[in-house]
Amino acid sequence: MGDTTLADQFPQLPHSSIQVHDFFDDTGWNIDRLNQIVPLNMAEQIGSIPITPHVDDQIVWTDTSDEIVAGAYTSGCGDPETDRESYGVETSFISPSGRSRDSSIASRLGFSGQFVSTGHIRTIIPLLILWFLWTARNDAKHREIAMEPRRIIWRVYHTISLLHTGRLFRHIHWRGDMDIAPLFYVIITTPSPPPPTLVFWRTPPVGSYKINTDGCVKDGVASGGGIIRDSSGQCIRAFFSFYGDCTILEAELRAILDGIILAQRLGLSVLWVESDSTLAIHCITKGGGPWNIQATLRHIRHLLALDRDTITHIFREGNQVADLLASEGWDRRYYYEYSSQDLPRRHRSLVQIDRFGLPTIRGL
Numbered sequence: 001m002g003d004t005t006l007a008d009q010f011p012q013l014p015h016s017s018i019q020v021h022d023f024f025d026d027t028g029w030n031i032d033r034l035n036q037i038v039p040l041n042m043a044e045q046i047g048s049i050p051i052t053p054h055v056d057d058q059i060v061w062t063d064t065s066d067e068i069v070a071g072a073y074t075s076g077c078g079d080p081e082t083d084r085e086s087y088g089v090e091t092s093f094i095s096p097s098g099r100s101r102d103s104s105i106a107s108r109l110g111f112s113g114q115f116v117s118t119g120h121i122r123t124i125i126p127l128l129i130l131w132f133l134w135t136a137r138n139d140a141k142h143r144e145i146a147m148e149p150r151r152i153i154w155r156v157y158h159t160i161s162l163l164h165t166g167r168l169f170r171h172i173h174w175r176g177d178m179d180i181a182p183l184f185y186v187i188i189t190t191p192s193p194p195p196p197t198l199v200f201w202r203t204p205p206v207g208s209y210k211i212n213t214d215g216c217v218k219d220g221v222a223s224g225g226g227i228i229r230d231s232s233g234q235c236i237r238a239f240f241s242f243y244g245d246c247t248i249l250e251a252e253l254r255a256i257l258d259g260i261i262l263a264q265r266l267g268l269s270v271l272w273v274e275s276d277s278t279l280a281i282h283c284i285t286k287g288g289g290p291w292n293i294q295a296t297l298r299h300i301r302h303l304l305a306l307d308r309d310t311i312t313h314i315f316r317e318g319n320q321v322a323d324l325l326a327s328e329g330w331d332r333r334y335y336y337e338y339s340s341q342d343l344p345r346r347h348r349s350l351v352q353i354d355r356f357g358l359p360t361i362r363g364l
């Protein structure tokens with residue numbers, strides 16, 4: 001009532017189990033019942049509030065003088081949506097020291113932000129508030145520890161600080177809300193992008209052959225491609241293929257398998273297989289992976305002699321010929337092979353760039 005709650009005005013009352021509906025019936029407010037716990041003038045003031053008994057109780061959140069959001073019951077005292085302003089639902093979060101923040105944090109806690117994802121600050125703050133309200137309530141009820149609003153607020157701030165210090169909160173979790181980080185005493189430094197690096201395609205040793213492959217998935221449809229070159233960097237054979245409905249990992253592995261099969265059909269041995277998929281390489285050399293790639297893995301391991309042949313990773317920037325062939329397979333949607341003479345002009349240009357040892361730049 002007024003600027004304070006009934007609980008604050010009458011701390012001696014056992015109010016923890018009292019609810020609003022205990023004080024009215026089908027005829028309206030029970031003034032005699034109200035007068036048992038509050039003075040008559042206050043009972044009459046409460047009795048003047050119109051009620052609709054058939055409406056269920058609603059929880060409404062409102063600011064209290066203790067600078068923390070507190071809960072109260074209403075019992076059909078109007079439409080909660082239309083009465084929302086009178087209960088102060090739009091709140092400001094106050095610092096533990098009692099100083100009002102320069103900007104309202106609570107007003108930033110919507111879930112419609114374009115950067116909001118799992119672990120984002122907008123999802124963490126409401127969860128922490130609810131959690132520490134719950135633990136404080138349990139402490140008050142079961143351990144007889146007074147529920148101190150300032151302690152709850154401090155715990156929220158302290159937990160966010162610990163999450164940041166322990167690097168469980170990273171730069172991405174503050175995206176779109178960098179301006180509120182200082183309010184939690186968190187200093188965020190924007191990570192510097194890695195410097196550009198030069199990526200080179202290396203020719204294989206004399207007497208061996210290098211197979212570069214790549215997989216491609218667009219709109220759930222997969223393809224692959226690859227090229228076989230000798231120790232001088234000259235193209236021996238190139239191919240592209242269409243795989244249909246499969247994952248990117250399946251496409252990468254099937255492209256590798258197609259390249260090995262083509263090399264063996266041409267009578268080539270001592271192979272150096274190169275792919276820009278670290279996961280595909282790990283599955284081949286270390287094992288593992290989902291069940292749907294196991295048959296392909298067994299076939300690759302059967303054809304490769306890992307004590308003689310080599311399989312390594314290359315960045316996508318150094319794998320441009322295979323990437324172009326994989327995209328062509330997606331466009332054409334069939335299997336095709338190029339000889340060194342009928343390789344298209346664009347493909348030949350990329351082969352020459354690799355052959356002359358010219359780098360491509362990664363990170364620009």
